[in-house]
Amino acid sequence: MTRHFALADLPEVIPVFPLPGALLLPRARLPLNIFEPRYLAMLDDVLRSEHRLIGMVQPYESESLPPKLHAIGCAGRVTSLSETEDGRYLIALTGISRFRIGDELDGFAPYRRVKVEWADFAADLGPAEDGEKFNRKGFLTVLRRYFKTVRLASDWDSLSEAEPELLINSLAMMCPFALEEKQALLEAPRLSDRVETLIALMQFVIASGGDDDTQVQ
Secondary structure, eight states, X not given: OOOOOOGGGSOSEEEEEEOTTOOOOTTOEEEEEEOSHHHHHHHHHHHTSSSOEEEEEOBOSSSOSSOOBOSEEXXXXXXXXXXXXXXXXXXXXXXXXEXXXXXXXXXXXXXXXXXXXXXXXXXXXXXXXXXXXXOHHHHHHHHHHHHHHHTOOOOHXXXXXXXXXXXXXXXXXXXXXXXXXXXXXXXXXXXXXXXXXXXXXXXXXXXXXXXXXXXXX
């Protein structure tokens, strides 16, 4: 069972895992394969902490080392873990809240640690958004066209029955969008904004594939 956090429970400093294209959103689950020594050390330290939080953040695409980080990421709690015979860890993070990065800390840890601010995203700690005005039929029409364009298969019965937040956040995380597009989905303030962003991204891909006549009203 995922621990419930209040704003006051969240730490001022967290380790971050800069991983291009890996998007985590509140209440969603992200599987990760941990094998680099610095991130194995990070995981060991996280598991000894009270909160067990890791911040997922997108690095900018550049040749600078270490890469500059986007200002907004999402913290997830380690909620499952298994070890492979070759020393890797297969973990799952459950998204808790987005955060805004402040200062990066220097220190002896081999991984990056940052001061974070949570207040702008207090709503992430509440219940799932209900998607009251979500136009599922229109959205699934666009989604079918998009999946056809990018040659993805899906279980349409499950998609038709999934709760709006779970559906939208899962698609935002798994669809093969570019790094900056993933970041736009992360930074969308509310679920309705993320729906609009997701539709716009899918329609752009559809149009690029020669099918631009699908609109959602």
